[in-house]
Amino acid sequence: MTQSNGSSHAQPKWPNGPGVPLTTPFKPGNDEIDHEALASQVVRCAKAGLSIVLMGTTGEASMMSNAERKAAAATGRKALDEAGLKDAPLCVGTGGGSAQTTIELCKEAAEAGASHALVICPGYFAFAMGQQRQAILGFFKAVFDKSPIPVMIYNFPGAASGIDLTAEEICELAEHPNCFGVKLTCGNIGKGTRVALYTSSPEFLKRRGEVLKKHTETGQFQIGPGFVDTLLPALTARHTMCITSTGCLFPKTIRKLYLTAVKGLEGDMKSFQEARVLQDRLARADGISVATSFVGNKFFLDHYISKGLGGECRLPLAPITDATKKRVIEEFAEDWEFEQSLP
Numbered sequence: 001m002t003q004s005n006g007s008s009h010a011q012p013k014w015p016n017g018p019g020v021p022l023t024t025p026f027k028p029g030n031d032e033i034d035h036e037a038l039a040s041q042v043v044r045c046a047k048a049g050l051s052i053v054l055m056g057t058t059g060e061a062s063m064m065s066n067a068e069r070k071a072a073a074a075t076g077r078k079a080l081d082e083a084g085l086k087d088a089p090l091c092v093g094t095g096g097g098s099a100q101t102t103i104e105l106c107k108e109a110a111e112a113g114a115s116h117a118l119v120i121c122p123g124y125f126a127f128a129m130g131q132q133r134q135a136i137l138g139f140f141k142a143v144f145d146k147s148p149i150p151v152m153i154y155n156f157p158g159a160a161s162g163i164d165l166t167a168e169e170i171c172e173l174a175e176h177p178n179c180f181g182v183k184l185t186c187g188n189i190g191k192g193t194r195v196a197l198y199t200s201s202p203e204f205l206k207r208r209g210e211v212l213k214k215h216t217e218t219g220q221f222q223i224g225p226g227f228v229d230t231l232l233p234a235l236t237a238r239h240t241m242c243i244t245s246t247g248c249l250f251p252k253t254i255r256k257l258y259l260t261a262v263k264g265l266e267g268d269m270k271s272f273q274e275a276r277v278l279q280d281r282l283a284r285a286d287g288i289s290v291a292t293s294f295v296g297n298k299f300f301l302d303h304y305i306s307k308g309l310g311g312e313c314r315l316p317l318a319p320i321t322d323a324t325k326k327r328v329i330e331e332f333a334e335d336w337e338f339e340q341s342l343p
Contacts, residue, residue, distance in 0.1 A: 015216070038075050126162060224243060
């Protein structure tokens with residue numbers, strides 16, 4: 001694949017483990033993307049061992065033009081390549097209001113250097129879609145058919161006007177050769193377990209295994225929660241990853257939880273107990289991160305790491321309040337100290 005910055009290398013594969021949907025920093029005063037700050041975020045989290053997702057919900061993609069989204073994707077790929085991470089995957093959110101728009105965004109993301117796409121079900125017409133489940137599945141299949149890069153399903157009812165895919169529907173979509181995983185921001189670990197049982201069966205792997213090996217490092221259909229507060233229980237329930245916005249704040253801590261949990265689940269009880277302690281820490285931090293939302297995460301980056309790294313949010317997201325600033329500073333102080341203590 002030839003990237004937009006002129007470099008050429010093999011298509012990166014998606015690994016097991018944690019990923020992070022980065023915030024998009026906007027400059028105060030003119031609302032433009034701060035590409036330098038975005039590149040810094042990409043490199044910081046990638047070097048900490050997290051896979052990078054741009055233009056997800058956390059990235060405020062729905063408030064950006066197609067041209068801006070493509071430019072941000074190009075910035076992410078260039079930052080990874082220049083940091084010596086040419087083999088690192090780059091997933092870009094390409095959800096749009098229609099199949100046609102989503103396919104266009106997938107093509108533009110690929111042109112900009114994305115290796116994978118993340119697609120949410122359009123929710124604007126949820127009131128009219130009703131029980132038209134075949135139309136919903138038809139949307140995803142149309143995107144899979146035309147996307148030049150493999151697609152991960154993004155099941156987030158809160159951002160899709162309540163549309164919530166069932167395990168059975170996800171399993172049906174998983175049969176498509178251009179679908180490589182699902183991000184479950186529905187909070188349903190049991191749903192993920194049912195999908196994992198289906199996609200790890202010998203019958204499924206006989207049908208899909210060779211293609212999945214082209215899309216993922218382990219040849220597994222990727223399944224994971226959209227929050228880190230359930231990563232340890234999700235891993236015990238056959239999930240392979242998580243994609244969490246709290247990774248913007250504590251990437252090293254999250255990577256340590258994943259590695260320690262895997263070691264513990266392989267039989268090392270000392271590591272399992274350590275993973276439980278880390279999970280407790282991150283469950284608390286994740287709750288604060290979600291409660292303070294995008295503005296809180298951006299303020300964290302500006303306050304604790306570098307002014308301007310987080311940047312502004314776009315309207316209609318409200319500016320940060322003094323109370324939220326105080327909460328971020330006070331309640332994350334010890335967690336940030338722990339993050340800094342990690343190699």
